[in-house]
Amino acid sequence: MTxxxxxxxxxxxxWIIAAGALCAVASALLGNFLVLRRMxxxxxxxxxxxxxxxxxxxxxxxxxxxxxxxxxxxxxGVLTAFFTEWVHRVGQVDEGASMGVVFTSLFAxxxxxxxxxxxxxxxxxxxxxYGAIELTPLDTWRVFGLEAPRVVVVLAAVLLVNALYVAxxxxxxxxxxxxxxxxxASGFGAGWMHxxxxxxxxxxxxxxxxxxxxxxxxxxxxxxxATARLLTHRLGVMVLLSVAIAAASAAAGHVAAxxxxxxxxxxxxxxxxxxxxxxGAGFTLAMLFAPEQGVVSRTVRRVRxxxxxxxxxxxxxxxxxDESHDTPLAVEELRERLLCRRMPLRLVLxxxxxxxxxxxxDRGVKLTETGVALAAxxxxxxxxxxxxxxxxxxxxPDRIHPQAERLExxxxxxxxxxxDSETSESPTDPHGQAIPQERE
Amino acid sequence: xxxxxxxxWSDWRGAADLLLLRDYNTRVVVLGATLxxxxxxxxxxxxxxxxxxxxxxxxxxxxxxxxAIAFLAASAxxxxxxxxPLLLAGAAATGVLGVGAILAIRRFTRLKEDAALxxxxxxxxxxxxxxxxxxxxxxxxxxxxxESFIYGxxxxxxxxxxxxxxxxxxxxxxxxxxxxKELMLLCFDAGFASARGFSAGWLDTLLMGMVVLVTIIGLxxxxxxxxxxxxxxxxxxxxxWTDRLLAMTLLAGAIGAASAFAGAVASAAAPKLPxxxxxxxxxxxxxxxxxxxxxxRGLIVRYRRRRRFLQRIAREHLLRAVYEATESADSATxxxxxxxxxxxxxxLRQLIRRARHKELVQRGPAxxxxxxxxxxxxxxxxxxxHRLWEMYLITHADVAPSRVDRGADAIExxxxxxxxxxxxxxxxxxxxxxxxxxxxxxxxxPEEAPR
Numbered sequence: 001m002t003x004x005x006x007x008x009x010x011x012x013x014x015w016i017i018a019a020g021a022l023c024a025v026a027s028a029l030l031g032n033f034l035v036l037r038r039m040x041x042x043x044x045x046x047x048x049x050x051x052x053x054x055x056x057x058x059x060x061x062x063x064x065x066x067x068x069x070x071x072x073x074x075x076x077g078v079l080t081a082f083f084t085e086w087v088h089r090v091g092q093v094d095e096g097a098s099m100g101v102v103f104t105s106l107f108a109x110x111x112x113x114x115x116x117x118x119x120x121x122x123x124x125x126x127x128x129x130y131g132a133i134e135l136t137p138l139d140t141w142r143v144f145g146l147e148a149p150r151v152v153v154v155l156a157a158v159l160l161v162n163a164l165y166v167a168x169x170x171x172x173x174x175x176x177x178x179x180x181x182x183x184x185a186s187g188f189g190a191g192w193m194h195x196x197x198x199x200x201x202x203x204x205x206x207x208x209x210x211x212x213x214x215x216x217x218x219x220x221x222x223x224x225x226a227t228a229r230l231l232t233h234r235l236g237v238m239v240l241l242s243v244a245i246a247a248a249s250a251a252a253g254h255v256a257a258x259x260x261x262x263x264x265x266x267x268x269x270x271x272x273x274x275x276x277x278x279x280g281a282g283f284t285l286a287m288l289f290a291p292e293q294g295v296v297s298r299t300v301r302r303v304r305x306x307x308x309x310x311x312x313x314x315x316x317x318x319x320x321x322d323e324s325h326d327t328p329l330a331v332e333e334l335r336e337r338l339l340c341r342r343m344p345l346r347l348v349l350x351x352x353x354x355x356x357x358x359x360x361x362d363r364g365v366k367l368t369e370t371g372v373a374l375a376a377x378x379x380x381x382x383x384x385x386x387x388x389x390x391x392x393x394x395x396x397p398d399r400i401h402p403q404a405e406r407l408e409x410x411x412x413x414x415x416x417x418x419x420d421s422e423t424s425e426s427p428t429d430p431h432g433q434a435i436p437q438e439r440e
Numbered sequence: 441x442x443x444x445x446x447x448x449w450s451d452w453r454g455a456a457d458l459l460l461l462r463d464y465n466t467r468v469v470v471l472g473a474t475l476x477x478x479x480x481x482x483x484x485x486x487x488x489x490x491x492x493x494x495x496x497x498x499x500x501x502x503x504x505x506x507x508a509i510a511f512l513a514a515s516a517x518x519x520x521x522x523x524x525p526l527l528l529a530g531a532a533a534t535g536v537l538g539v540g541a542i543l544a545i546r547r548f549t550r551l552k553e554d555a556a557l558x559x560x561x562x563x564x565x566x567x568x569x570x571x572x573x574x575x576x577x578x579x580x581x582x583x584x585x586x587e588s589f590i591y592g593x594x595x596x597x598x599x600x601x602x603x604x605x606x607x608x609x610x611x612x613x614x615x616x617x618x619x620x621k622e623l624m625l626l627c628f629d630a631g632f633a634s635a636r637g638f639s640a641g642w643l644d645t646l647l648m649g650m651v652v653l654v655t656i657i658g659l660x661x662x663x664x665x666x667x668x669x670x671x672x673x674x675x676x677x678x679x680x681w682t683d684r685l686l687a688m689t690l691l692a693g694a695i696g697a698a699s700a701f702a703g704a705v706a707s708a709a710a711p712k713l714p715x716x717x718x719x720x721x722x723x724x725x726x727x728x729x730x731x732x733x734x735x736x737r738g739l740i741v742r743y744r745r746r747r748r749f750l751q752r753i754a755r756e757h758l759l760r761a762v763y764e765a766t767e768s769a770d771s772a773t774x775x776x777x778x779x780x781x782x783x784x785x786x787x788l789r790q791l792i793r794r795a796r797h798k799e800l801v802q803r804g805p806a807x808x809x810x811x812x813x814x815x816x817x818x819x820x821x822x823x824x825x826h827r828l829w830e831m832y833l834i835t836h837a838d839v840a841p842s843r844v845d846r847g848a849d850a851i852e853x854x855x856x857x858x859x860x861x862x863x864x865x866x867x868x869x870x871x872x873x874x875x876x877x878x879x880x881x882x883x884x885x886p887e888e889a890p891r
Binding site: 035038039040041043044048087090091092093094095096097098099100101104105107108109111112115116215216218219221222223226229230257261264266267268269270272273274275276277279280283287293295 | 665737
């Protein structure tokens with residue numbers, strides 16, 4: 001392949017990004033439903049399996065024109081989906097395995113066909129599989145008086161079909177993806193939806209192989225929808241997000257392909273590969289930082305929650321120490337009472353000090369006025385719960401402390417009132433310690 | 441190429457030379473491929489049952505960036521970028537990284553296996569393609585032919601490749617044999633495995649490690665698609681023959697070895713046939729053969745099992761119909777039987793013919809159907825089961841008497857003796873042998889009355 005010029009030019013790079021983004025969006029649209037149906041690897045399977053279709057089209061027409069090859073490849077792509085489903089259903093073979101059996105066999109048949117019958121001509125499978133997106137601007141068509149690369153026109157048409165399909169049949173696709181039985185019962189065959197989707201995937205994949213290479217389709221069918229799946233629970237939002245992610249990855253990928261190798265003293269590299277890599281980067285970011293499901297976000301939430309609970313436990317411990325008149329309490333003594341590690345305790349104490357809740361003295365820490373008020377509410381929650389657990393839930397006093405310890409952190413004023421009204425008037429909890437009064 | 445030395449198949453001495461592996465090159469290729477098929481079959485059995493059949497696919501693609509990085513790093517340090525151990529190490533490194541990514545995605549997100557495999561496959565392969573774009577710009581990059589590394593050429597296998605395969609095969613087979621019980625637990629009940637104190641994570645890592653080893657060694661010897669095929673097709677074929685894991689792994693190994701052997705020999709005999717494709721096609725034929733004829737889950741066996749079951753049910757319906765007809769009227773004429781169930785005349789005639797063949801019924805003097813003594817016993821037993829279940833539904837499940845016939849109709853064929861005992865105890869029906877009276881009108885069946 002000819003390396004594109006290092007200098008950025010909208011004339012060339014703009015079209016390359018356009019081709020990549022069109023392919024990415026067209027694939028991602030359909031990919032949402034593949035991911036939901038657990039058929040993410042279909043793109044990979046089709047990209048290997050189209051070989052016999054290409055060979056057959058060549059043998060039948062004896063020329064390397066695009067249309068017969070395209071039709072042959074699409075036909076075999078649909079067959080791949082059909083055979084996979086058939087082996088899975090009729091042969092009771094695990095879905096992934098049936099896909100593996102089907103596409104490797106088809107690939108082998110294609111290889112034999114090519115080698116046996118067409119070895120005197122140049123039919124390079126690699127050329128099909130690695131279509132060169134960098135060559136996009138060189139081959140142009142005139143459409144509506146505008147000069148546009150052929151690839152961009154083809155991919156735009158594919159995108160239009162896919163978008164119409166998803167927009168018009170969105171409700172049916174949703175039902176068919178989540179509940180095939182319901183879909184069939186509602187009067188539109190889930191099978192019909194399945195095979196129409198598979199046909200479109202095959203068309204998209206084959207159209208893109210020739211234009212931009214298979215790496216890009218395989219990646220765009222899986223990664224943007226999977227990324228979007230981590231960001232939302234709603235299918236409509238997921239489809240829109242996946243489209244945006246796919247387009248952004250395409251643009252970022254091309255920029256990276258031109259600029260990253262230059263940092264190491266090389267010229268630009270394969271754009272399609274970089275676009276696939278960009279979807280991977282997007283997925284990694286989502287996996288780590290997705291607001292609700294991200295690994296880091298969940299860890300941060302957990303740590304913050306446990307620090308908040310530790311802070312409340314510190315307040316409780318200081319309040320109880322106040323009751324038995326051994327405040328101020330040395331930090332080490334506090335640590336032993338709470339059975340926690342030093343680092344989190346330090347952090348929590350610093351935070352409580354900055355909020356003016358505890359105050360350091362020369363012999364240790366002590367609650368301030370506001371601290372006492374806060375702690376009293378907490379202790380009130382705790383002891384009201386203990387009272388409630390013995391009186392209304394019939395537990396024995398020696399078992400209630402751990403329960404109350406957990407519940408005190410999630411008990412607010414309204415719940416304390418409820419607890420108070422549902423238990424008998426008592427100045428002390430079952431252990432005989434005073435229940436602090438509610439403050440306004 | 442290799443086969444040029446042998447002439448063609450018509451020369452039987454050439455054929456004998458071929459089958460006896462007299463030629464050194466053929467011997468290397470055939471033995472190497474066979475060993476690889478054997479090992480991949482065994483390891484693939486575990487991944488198939490773990491529902492990770494396409495793990496090898498993702499893994500094989502994930503090796504590409506490692507190869508490119510190894511080459512770039514070696515070239516930058518002035519070493520030989522094409523040295524095999526170095527490239528293998530690079531491939532293994534990113535392969536393991538890819539497997540780790542798959543496990544992490546499964547562990548930390550709610551995405552399913554297929555999405556995890558798809559993401560790792562495409563992103564790593566994309567990274568590899570991008571790196572290869574850089575490799576091609578290095579002075580030695582073109583000569584390196586790194587791309588052919590992933591598409592390997594079976595027929596050009598060297599003896600060093602064969603030795604590598606042999607080493608990997610011994611390691612994987614020994615590990616599989618040593619940890620067979622643990623891997624079996626992992627495949628069938630990962631939760632139970634961890635409850636028994638085997639860490640499912642470690643076992644998964646062990647299994648994936650074996651897949652990495654086989655795939656990487658195989659990849660450079662036979663290419664990507666063939667490697668995937670060897671990992672997936674033989675186990676899937678073996679699954680049609682047995683329900684036992686040990687038998688399945690052995691059979692999968694045998695199928696893998698046999699198809700590799702046959703494919704490699706065929707390709708050596710006819711140089712125009714690419715060996716990798718021939719091996720896949722041999723495996724695929726064995727798969728088709730197993731899918732049709734497999735003794736456990738093959739299509740024909742399953743079809744016949746189902747047909748036998750349906751025939752038994754129809755026969756039992758006939759016997760009960762005859763019994764109930766003679767119970768209420770004096771004889772079971774053909775016309776009388778025909779209106780007792782929703783069956784067609786031709787169907788009923790065929791049923792009666794089959795039952796006569798089994799000596800369960802016979803034709804009386806007025807062409808009515810009569811039970812033989814064997815048929816009578818059988819019919820009494822069935823009718824008794826049917827009515828016990830009906831009575832149970834009426835007394836214990838509060839189903840209206842006019843509605844119980846259907847339910848009992850379906851279940852009478854599959855009641856086992858223990859259930860019958862329990863029903864008798866519940867319903868206080870100890871009159872052994874003879875059926876109790878039907879709890880509903882039989883003539884004609886209530887829900888079929890208005891025709």
